[in-house]
Every structure is written in structure tokens, then in C-alpha cells.
Amino acid sequence: MSGPTLADVARAAEVSTATVSHALNGTGRLADSTRRRVREVAIALGYGAQRAPRAGKTLGVAVTTYAGSAWNFLDVPYFAQLLTVATATAHAHGYALTILPATCGAETPWHTLTVDGMLLLDSPAEDPVLRALRARGIPLVFDGRPVDPRPGDIWVDNDHIATTREVLGHLTASGARRIALHAGYGDEHYTRTVTRSYQQWCHEHARTPLVLTFDPYDTSGHGFDAVFAARACDAVYTVYDPGGRQVLAAAARHGLRIPDDLLLVCASEDHAYAESDPPVSTVTLRPATIAETAVTALVSRLSSTGPPPPVGALTVPAVLHPRRSSRRRARSGCTRPGG
Structure with missing residues (x-):
């Protein structure tokens, strides 16, 4: 069956076919709201899914956690390591790899994107990129569990429940009684x-x-000021890479000694934490292994020969590296109420 036509999109969007053409091709003088609405209608109708040419042996990668905002995810050690290994793995399988900018979103002309398959990193709820790719039927593999997985979806992730409990158990064994969690920024599966x-x-x-x-x-960790001033916690588990440096800066400002007064564990791939004073305990989510596993699964999904990849979750265990910042003998004595 043939797919929707330019005229179908025009009728659904209540504009002319010329307006649809300009909106989808990035030409003409159109209001941003009109261009965005036309593209969203085209995506919803699946326009171009049947006629867009497939790339010759090309995979795409998109970090969609904060899709539409201009942030450089390559500055984050996790993404930098993952994308380096993803590129090498794709090349080893004979595929090129296209890394899409963080500004991609609903306004991106996804109907013209020519890839054989896509790897989506940290896809949030109501992800416009995911919606567009599903409408086109492009094979997908996810880094991180999708919000609403469908039968046949494949995702590669850590066991965040087991890792969180391991970190909290480690801090408790080191004497922590009032552990704060530094998180809550994103809406992806990891944070939730x-x-x-x-x-x-x-x-x-x-x-x-x-x-x-x-x-x-x-960067100075002022978000900790009220908590540290009140001595409301004696340990922090921070789940984003810069969080460890923020805790160190705030603790120094408030005269808190690590690990004597405050224990610290940070989820990070930044090797500099091992050289800090004191060396900071880290959790590695093993992005290199995640990348190799995800790209290999995507290539297998695209292959017409060999067994299909297993669907559902492919789990890569995270690893806790305890260092001086979270090692302290348990102290006896009274704790504050609620601790």
C-alpha cells in the first residue's frame, strides 16, 4: 500500500501543499510554529516512511534525554566513552555511524533521515524522536529502558535497583546514618x-x-548549602558526573571533612575522581560495554542471516569502586531522630 501523500499532510495540517513542501524541506518564509506543526503532522501520518531511501550500511545515534536543548553531551565522560566505542563497533561490523546533535527534536526533518537503524540513549517520556522513528518503522535499540516498551523492543541497561542498594549498603557499613540522594534532574529511566x-x-x-x-x-554546589549547614546528612550518593565535584566544593565551604564528616559516592566515568583529595568512590555504568552490546544487537536486528537478537533487557552490571571518600569505620552513639 502507498503511504500518505503531500496532499494528505496538507489537508491534515490545514495548509497548502506548497507550505508543506517548504516546512519539510526547510525552505520558504514560514512561522516557526507553522513549520513545526506541519512536521509534527507529517510525522504522525508517517509521511515519507515508505519513500525515504535507506542509507547504505549506516546507523544513527541520538541522545534524546533533553532533546531540543543545546547541550554538548560529548563533554560528559559517559557519553564520550559510549560513543567512541559505538563508533568502533559499528565500523567493525561494516557500518558508518551518524551521531545526531542534542538539538534534534520534533522539528527535525526525520522523514529524510537515511539510516538503517537507530540507537537511542536515555529516551524520556513523550520522546518526539522516538515517536517519529517508530512511525517510519526504523529498527531501534535503546540505551536505557524505554518508558513504554513495546513487544520486540531491545534495550541495554544496568540493574539500577541492585546498584543503588549496593551503594547504600556500602555507605551504611561505613557508618552513614543519614544518606542523601543527589538526583532528580532528568526524566529518563535511570533517574526515576x-x-x-x-x-x-x-x-x-x-x-x-x-x-x-x-x-x-x-558548579560550586550551592544546592547543598542548607543541608550541609544544618548537618542534615552524613553521606551523599550523587548520580550525575559533576555531582561529586559539587559535593567536594560545598563540603570545603562548610568545613566538612571527607570522609570523617561526610561520605561520598559519585556515579561517574571520570578517572580524575581517583586522583582527587581524597580519592572519590565512583560507580561505573560501563558505557563501553553498553555501547558494544547495543550496537551489536542493532546490527543483528538488521541482519538477514543468523539468529535474531534476544528482545527485552540486556543487562550490563555496574561496578562500585570504593575509595577513601566512602571508607570510614562505623561510629557508635546516638543519631538524630529519623536517622
């Missing part, structure tokens, strides 16, 4: 799962949860 796991652990151990919202621009 870690936060829920932390809250469940606090409930099981009769601890009062304290979730602090990460701010990527708070």
Missing part, C-alpha cells in the same frame, strides 16, 4: 529508577529520605 530504589530502601530501613535536585550549572 534510582530515586524509587533509594526511597524504597529508606522505607525498609526506617530512614528519612532526602532527595536533592541536581543542577548542572551549580
